[in-house]
Amino acid sequence: MWVGVVSLFPDMFSAVTDHGVTGRAVKQGLLEVDFWNPRDYTHDRHRTVDDRPYGGGPGMLMKVEPLRQAIRSARAAAGGSARVIYLSPQGRRLDQAGVRELATRERLILVAGRYEGIDERIVEADIDEEWSIGDYVLSGGELAAMTLIDAVARLVPGVLGHADSAEEDSFTAGLLDCPHYTRPEQIEGRRVPEVLLGGNHEAIRRWRLKQALGRTWLRRPDLLAQCQLNSEQQELLAEYIRENDT
Numbered sequence: 344m345w346v347g348v349v350s351l352f353p354d355m356f357s358a359v360t361d362h363g364v365t366g367r368a369v370k371q372g373l374l375e376v377d378f379w380n381p382r383d384y385t386h387d388r389h390r391t392v393d394d395r396p397y398g399g400g401p402g403m404l405m406k407v408e409p410l411r412q413a414i415r416s417a418r419a420a421a422g423g424s425a426r427v428i429y430l431s432p433q434g435r436r437l438d439q440a441g442v443r444e445l446a447t448r449e450r451l452i453l454v455a456g457r458y459e460g461i462d463e464r465i466v467e468a469d470i471d472e473e474w475s476i477g478d479y480v481l482s483g484g485e486l487a488a489m490t491l492i493d494a495v496a497r498l499v500p501g502v503l504g505h506a507d508s509a510e511e512d513s514f515t516a517g518l519l520d521c522p523h524y525t526r527p528e529q530i531e532g533r534r535v536p537e538v539l540l541g542g543n544h545e546a547i548r549r550w551r552l553k554q555a556l557g558r559t560w561l562r563r564p565d566l567l568a569q570c571q572l573n574s575e576q577q578e579l580l581a582e583y584i585r586e587n588d589t
């Protein structure tokens with residue numbers, strides 16, 4: 344997957360390009376991230392990238408020309424086949440379904456804004472899709488862009504490594520994760536559930552599924568309402584509710 348990033352702070356992206364699963368994906372050539380900085384498209388002595396808002400008010404906007412040229416350069420490099428995405432609280436809320444949609448695209452260009460925003464005419468003329476990672480206000484679009492890169496890259500074949508791509512198997516898709524345990528067997532009197540210490544893999548699978556269903560029921564009934572539960576899942580959830588309905 345190829346991602347073009349338009350940002351005033353490209354160095355921030357080392358968080359995804361130089362670390363962990365996504366860093367390894369870059370090394371392996373499964374993920375490529377290239378950068379276009381609007382500041383490189385300024386021609387004044389001060390390399391100005393911000394501009395005052397018509398109508399007054401606090402703060403500045405991103406200056407139009409440098410941003411437009413950076414986006415156009417990124418599009419040209421993508422060979423015109425990229426989707427240009429702008430990250431902002433005004434966008435479509437990102438969830439795993441949206442991540443799956445975005446992961447089907449070979450080329451994405453992510454526009455990370457700074458200051459108070461970008462000119463609406465750029466959104467109309469140069470942006471294909473606007474996405475939000477959540478209902479809160481960040482200081483710029485970079486962290487949102489990195490969040491999207493991380494979530495989408497994990498769905499690129501080969502990136503996660505373990506063949507069963509634990510993340511997305513049908514077992515728990517759409518449910519919260521089950522509890523996890525590792526050594527030692529006891530921490531200040533708290534023990535690991537016995538089923539996990541045995542070797543009964545079918546019992547372990549059922550226990551994990553039951554826990555995932557139960558935790559979703561307890562913490563995110565909205566997610567559960569969207570799930571089509573099969574008979575085994577319905578049975579396990581009913582069992583969990585019987586055991587946990589306070």
Ligand SMILES: Nc1nonc1C(=O)NCc1ccc(Cl)cc1
Nearest residue numbers: 430431456457460475476481487
């Ligand atoms: N929440 C979010 N989901 O995506 N992006 C955000 C966010 O807060 N961006 C801050 C931001 C976005 C554009 C500009 Cl010009 C300035 C600051």
